[in-house]
Amino acid sequence: MFLIYNRFLLISIGTVAYITPDVENSNNIGNPKAVVGNELDRIKDDSEYVIENTVETYDNETLKNSANITGSNATHKFINCLRGYNGSTVQLVNDTELIKLLVPDPKISSDKNAAALCIAVLFYSKTCPFSSMAAPHFNALPRAFPDIKMVAINAMRYHLFNTQNGIVGVPTLLLFHNGRAIVRYNDSEYNLESFIKYIKRHTLIEPQKNSVVTSYDFTGPVVSSPSKESDMLLIISWLFIITCLCYYFSQSKVCKYIAETIQRNWRESEQHIEHEHID
Known part of the structure; x- marks a missing residue:
């Protein structure tokens, strides 16, 4: 509207300052009313032209923004997790057991769109207070997502996967798809609500209702109190x-x-x- 108003104002000022007779309407030179009428028609046509161009430009920008939004959503791929696992508790594993769990199925492609077993692995330490704080929340996570296998490994005792997966500190949570690490948990808060948002954001799996941390989750499988054993x-x-x-x-x-x-x-x-x- 501001552009239309400026264009209309400039044209009006130019018309008032000096009105040039139209060559095609040279017969109206002696008729001032006819000349003014022709100029007003010209101003009206110019205004309509500006309005049409403005609307067209706005439509083009809207379509461009919509295309960008659609394109950004299309580029984000979600992990297709195989359903029907029905897990209910966290499994504590050593390096040998974790190797067996992360063996990829050769019949399934490495693409995220292929349905495969998803495993959430928590790398923790018994002597780390932060691992102990995250333990009860991770122990409650299998009830929220029974289709995803929840596994925990003592990263300070079993070092095989630390370098391979870039584990530089504990606790660290990784989501595996068909034996391949896909996404790391990067939130600063280690609680059940943040864990649920993390898995839902990358798998589109809806969590089970009324998923909360209970007193039973503080007893294990992952210990919720740091041990005083010597390193x-x-x-x-x-x-x-x-x-x-x-x-x-x-x-x-x-x-x-x-x-x-x-x-x-x-x-x-x-x-x-x-x-x-x-x-």
Whole structure:
């Protein structure tokens, strides 16, 4: 409307300032009313032209935006999970068992659109307080999505999958489709509601109604209280660091100076004792 008004105003000012007679209507030169009428008709035609162009431009932009929205939705592919698993609890596995679970079915293509078994794997640690906070919520997740197999593995004890799947910290939740890692859980909150949104967003599977965390979920399978067991890898790492520090200190000038000072003082004390015995 602002564009139409400006165009109409400019044309009107130009018409008032100077009205040029139309060559085709040269017979109306002596008739001022006819000239003004012709110019008003021309202004009306120009206004209609501007309106048509504005509407056409708006329609083109609307169609363009609609096409962009449709295209963005079309490019996002969802994971097609095989139904009918009917799981009810989290399975604790070791590295060997997880390898067997993640063996891809050769009869099923690697495409996300192909229906295949979906497995949600939680990498946790018994000594990690954040893993303990996420544990009861993950224990309740199988009741919300019985068609997806829920698995948990102690990433601090079984390190085989850490490098392969880019596990740099715990807890980490990955969704596998036909044995292949598809999407990682990137939310900062580890609760049941966030887990449900994560799986629903990537699988389009509706969760079961009245899915809540119960007192039973705090008892396992994934432990909800951090254990105080010693981490042997951490102990070995500290021993290695201390050994390296001692070795490099023994090769330093400071260590040699201290050793020479102690030896010199020891010799001086021995000589002093010998002189006392002689006297």
